[in-house]
Amino acid sequence: xxxxxxxxxxxxxxxxxxxxxxxxxxxxxxxxxxxxxxxxxxxxxxxxxxxxxxxxxxxxxxxxxxxxxxxxxxxxxxxxxxxxxxxxxxxxxx
Amino acid sequence: xxxxxxxxxxxxxxxxxxxxxxxxxxxxxxxxxxxxxxxxxxxxxxxxxxxxxxxxxxxxxxxxxxxxxxxxxxxxxxxxxxxxxxxxxxxxxxxxxxxxxxxxxxxxxxxxxxxxxxxxxxxxxxxxxxxxxxxxxxxxxxxxxxxxxxxxxxxxxxxxxxxxxxxxxxxxxxxxxxxxxxxxxxxxxxxxxxxxxxxxxxxxxxxxxxxxxxxxxxxxxxxxxxxxxxxxxxxxxxxxxxxxxxxxxxxxxxxxxxxxxxxxxxxxx
Numbered sequence: 514x515x516x517x518x519x520x521x522x523x524x525x526x527x528x529x530x531x532x533x534x535x536x537x538x539x540x541x542x543x544x545x546x547x548x549x550x551x552x553x554x555x556x557x558x559x560x561x562x563x564x565x566x567x568x569x570x571x572x573x574x575x576x577x578x579x580x581x582x583x584x585x586x587x588x589x590x591x592x593x594x595x596x597x598x599x600x601x602x603x604x605x606x607x
Numbered sequence: 608x609x610x611x612x613x614x615x616x617x618x619x620x621x622x623x624x625x626x627x628x629x630x631x632x633x634x635x636x637x638x639x640x641x642x643x644x645x646x647x648x649x650x651x652x653x654x655x656x657x658x659x660x661x662x663x664x665x666x667x668x669x670x671x672x673x674x675x676x677x678x679x680x681x682x683x684x685x686x687x688x689x690x691x692x693x694x695x696x697x698x699x700x701x702x703x704x705x706x707x708x709x710x711x712x713x714x715x716x717x718x719x720x721x722x723x724x725x726x727x728x729x730x731x732x733x734x735x736x737x738x739x740x741x742x743x744x745x746x747x748x749x750x751x752x753x754x755x756x757x758x759x760x761x762x763x764x765x766x767x768x769x770x771x772x773x774x775x776x777x778x779x780x781x782x783x784x785x786x787x788x789x790x791x792x793x794x795x796x797x798x799x800x801x802x803x804x805x806x807x808x809x810x811x812x813x814x815x816x817x818x819x820x821x822x823x824x825x826x827x828x829x830x831x832x833x834x835x836x837x838x839x840x841x842x843x844x845x846x847x848x849x850x851x852x853x854x855x856x857x858x859x860x861x862x863x864x865x866x867x868x869x870x871x872x873x874x875x876x
Contacts, residue, residue, distance in 0.1 A: 529798055536808050543761075
């Protein structure tokens with residue numbers, strides 16, 4: 514390792530540990546979805562289509578979770594509705 | 608009892624074919640009757656790496672379709688007469704691979720070979736699934752790089768879910784980690800994932816480390832598997848890997864950077 518390498522070493526040091534951290538997170542995430550049925554993304558899209566007829570939401574506002582408890586699959590839906598639009602406008606005017 | 612071993616990775620370009628060629632040649636060098644099968648239909652390359660591309664007459668798909676016998680399609684290696692190559696078809700489409708067809712060929716090979724090495728194509732399409740379906744053991748080839756590690760993780764999932772062993776409820780496929788293109792000096796300077804990192808992420812046992820080396824390109828240029836290059840560190844690393852696979856204890860080499868002199872250390876290479 515040359516002097517130049519030594520001087521730039523601290524900056525480089527981060528990239529391998531960043532790679533490891535990012536991989537730990539994404540692999541853990543992908544493993545939780547291992548036995549999730551393939552229809553979950555489509556289910557999300559269709560829910561979005563239905564709910565957005567009535568309220569202004571996007572895909573990020575819908576959380577679909579599949580849990581397993583004692584032999585049962587629990588499908589958990591969590592849809593965050595926007596604040597009441599009239600109220601929000603009134604609040605903004607004030 | 609003969610063994611079927613798949614060489615797989617998910618990601619392309621990480622060294623599956625290089626590893627298949629050197630692993631099968633290494634087994635033959637140790638006296639085991641070995642055949643290596645190219646599963647990459649349409650993108651045949653194992654023949655080039657093994658240096659037998661001009662002797663291909665019939666291929667794997669010909670045998671499956673009954674257009675040639677196995678004996679006609681198998682190519683005997685020039686250096687080791689206990690080593691044979693079954694080349695992939697260059698023209699047919701992948702639909703030629705039926706489970707029954709591939710299974711029949713592998714069963715026939717089991718009658719006369721100790722080891723059947725399956726060189727998987729990249730991806731998780733039919734060719735790759737067929738290459739791993741009949742496997743007893745797997746070499747998972749991984750580069751110290753994020754996309755390769757992630758794809759290896761996916762392949763591990765597929766090995767444990769979609770193989771014949773999984774479907775028949777037998778013992779799972781024995782998985783071995785092979786890290787290729789490893790550069791100890793870059794690991795030391797913190798810009799490359801280390802062996803420990805990769806092992807921790809993938810959770811399988813390490814079989815061998817193949818250091819990044821110009822010898823690998825030189826070997827493929829000349830069509831002689833790098834395991835036969837006794838003078839190169841990657842050749843020695845593949846010889847170690849084969850010995851470990853056969854149950855020998857060999858310490859891991861090439862994990863640390865090469866020793867450099869004082870001036871080299873001061874000014875780099």
